[in-house]
Amino acid sequence: MAIKDTPEEWQVTSTATPFQGKKTSVRTDDVVMPDGSVVRRDYQVHPGSVAVLALDDANRVVVLRQYRHPVRHKLWEIPAGLLDVPGENPLTAAQRELYEEAHIKASDWRVLTDVYTTPGGCDEAVRIFLARDLSEAEGERFEVSEEEADMELARVPLEELVRGVLAGELHNNCLVVGVLSLTAALAGEGVDALRPAEAPWPARPFDA
Template sequence: MTLKDTAEEWRITATETPFTGNKTSVRTDDVVMPDGSVSRRDYQVHPGSVAVLALDEHDRVVVLRQYRHPVRQRLWEIPAGLLDVPGENPLSAAQRELYEEAHVKAEDWRVLTDVYTTPGGCDEAVRIFLARELSEAEGERFAVEEEELDMELARVPLDELVRGVLAGDLHNNCLVVGVLSLTAALRGDGLDALRPADAPWPARPFES
């Protein structure tokens, strides 16, 4: 048995897009099942995202606290954002998000992990980067708006975030996956064994 996800596409007999929004849309496909029957599948079509687990020299993670209306909660998160431009280099997008949301830059970048957030109902793919050797970004801070207007920033020890995840106090997908993946990497082959920042990403192919 090979423990690796593989590309596959079942036959679609009909498709439509009943809703198109500003950044995402909803698609309905009629998919042929293994027994020959056809089942309807509704799912959100998403451009993809990047997230950044920025780790400073004191093993603290840069986090932000932001209101998320769909879940009616203010969540602790790591910097993240959409891949707004088709084919956009995910590293460039991650560097932009770290600057805009935390006014921080990093010298060392690695791929921490790649995930599908909710593959049963959305095609969103997220690449989570590890950023190290942090310093204050140059120039003026990015002008925030909407939910970001009262966003809180903090640096929290990695161990404290892990405890919060396991206690059920922290719920943001990228934060949970990021801090647990980082903990596993530290206890495994080490951070230098992580993939380079420009590693291929079949879920969202990008330009070099």
């Protein structure tokens, strides 16, 4: 048997949306189980996200530190953001987030990995890109507000981030998945074997 995730959809007998927020909502589905029983599942409906592991020529990763209210922590993260426009090309969104959060552009882009962040309670899908050949973006810096107004930027050696992840000191999902995936890629076939930046993404189909 191939170890590969496969699409499947069980019968839903009824559905409701008890909460509708600005960007996400909560959906309640009554789902038919294999034994014929019907159970209720509540989950967050999410537009999807992109994240960028930006690696410079000194093997340092661009990271930012931001307050996250639900977990009452300031977390070190990699640049990331929502797919705000339905059907938006995720590469375009990733390039925008890298510019807005770090005022950086990159000339080499690849897909590092695709993940469902919390599939038991949310349908969020994230595409994590690897960006290389970094340079400062032209023009004025993007004007930040709210939590981003307190954001700190740094460039940290990849091996230091891996150490922090394994020591339980770094917890952001995209950072953890990103740095460990890159480490695995470097130890294996290399980053040139990664998927191209425009690779299909069935979880969030996009316009060419």
